[in-house]
Amino acid sequence: MLKRMNLLQQRKKRDDMALYTILAVLLGTGALIGLTTVSGLSLADREAKETARPANMVVTTIASPSCTDCFPLDSVLASLASQPVNLEEHRTVSFPSDEATGLISTYNIQRLPAIILTGETDKENVRSFLSSIADVRNGAMVWTPPQPVYMDAATGEEIGRVSITVIRDASCSECTDPSNTIAQLERMGVRQESLTMLDWKTSEAQQLIGTYALTAVPALILSSEAGLYPPVVQAWTGFGTTTEDGTFVASMRIPPYTELPGGRIRGNVHLTAITDAACSSCYDVGAHRKILEQNFGVRIADETTADINSASGKQLASQYGITAVPMILLTGDTKAYPNLVTAWKQIGSIEEDGTLVFRDVGVMGTYYDLRKGTVINPSSDSAPAGS
Incomplete structure (x- = not known):
């Protein structure tokens, strides 16, 4: 009996030792995991602070x-x-x-x-x-x-000031003002060495016109230092040319301008508006001028208005087959505006005499249909004449 009790006590002691060992391992592992986690968080914090530090x-x-x-x-x-x-x-x-x-x-x-x-x-x-x-x-x-x-830094020489020469037609008050382009160059950071203005008829200007084969004035000539300004080089690609010696040259064919060699002024357009005084609800024909000037850069040299019931209005209606008013006719140097001519084919006609006749009046708003004798509002039903 005593022997059996001793065996039981020894077995219990071994079991207790095993349990203590397991607990110690578990506790040690937990402490290690906790220590690693805390250490990891501290490292991340330190890295974040270091990254943010100036x-x-x-x-x-x-x-x-x-x-x-x-x-x-x-x-x-x-x-x-x-x-x-x-x-x-x-x-x-x-x-x-x-x-x-x-x-x-x-x-x-x-x-x-x-x-x-x-x-x-x-x-x-x-x-x-x-x-x-x-x-x-x-x-x-x-x-x-x-x-x-x-x-x-090697020579102490100051580099990059640009000599600008402008050739213009002093007699053309309506021609494009080159000072706007010069102001754009200044906004690009260009610094001037000098600015020379020449009338195209002077001997000095004629020599430059021949040297650089200029086809129109105003013309702009920049010395080769302009090539040191990246914005100028980029912008000049669609504006002018660069010669072998690095000179930047541009004939500013922005209407109105003077065409060379003859000296003809290009880009003056005449606008004739045909209206109906009896149609108070018809669209404002003045909207055409704003569109022409703002969207196409057209210079309206002069503008006249003819009522459809006047002799001149009836004559124009007969000559160009006008069927609705208000509308406009453009004459003069419309070919100086190629973008306008291209767009016009979608909204009107170009007659044999070169006159541009506006026909798609519905896109402008309410109009008077001469054939039906009614006022047409494209966004609603037609109304009786005189409304």
Whole structure:
């Protein structure tokens, strides 16, 4: 009996030891899992904080004080300040000091002014921005002017001012004003070296007309420095040509203009409106002029109105087979507007004498049908004449 009790006690002790071992393993595993989880969260937090932390940088600006209209640095520095950047130091050195010359050599800088960025320039939260405005050079990010005016770092010469020559017809007051195009060039950042205005009949203008085979004036001639301005190069593709020596040339065939060599003024159009005074609900024929001027750039040199019941109105109705009013006729130099001529084929007719006759009056609104003797409202039923 005693022996049996000893065996039972020994077995219980072994079972208890096994249970303790299992509990210890489970508790240890749980602690390890918990520790790993806490450690993982801490690592993620640290990585997030590091990613969000502003990049520490030192900015060195190489200024060119003598170049008063060189590409401005303010906008570039303002863009940099808007990024997650901690500027530990901002230094400015002036060209042509020894320090500036040394930096130019170290970072192979050709254009001034320049901005040199050192420090955490490859940090993830600024990498994309910096790569969009600067180049990697000798371990730093270096910004230089993308277009003139800038200073040649090797010679100190100021580069990029454009000489502009305008040839025009001084006697044509209605011709296209080239000053609008010059203003557009200025908005593209173009800086002028000089602006020369010539009448096309002068000997100097005639020489340029022959040299560049100009076919119309106003004409615009830009010196080769215009090629240093990417926006100008892009815009000029559909506007003018570039010669072998890099000169930018454009005959501005935007009506009205003077055609060369004869000197004929192109683009003056005459508008004749035919109305019915008795039709108070008919559409406003004046809407045609707005469409012609705003959508097609047509210059209406003069405008006349004829009532359909007048002698001139009846004569025009008979001559051009007019069946509805109000409507318009266009005469004069309509061929100077090829887009208008193309569009007109869908809304009217082009007669043998060149007159453009508007016929699709329903697209304009309420009109008077001469054949039916009724006022037609395309959006509702017809009404009796005189309403």
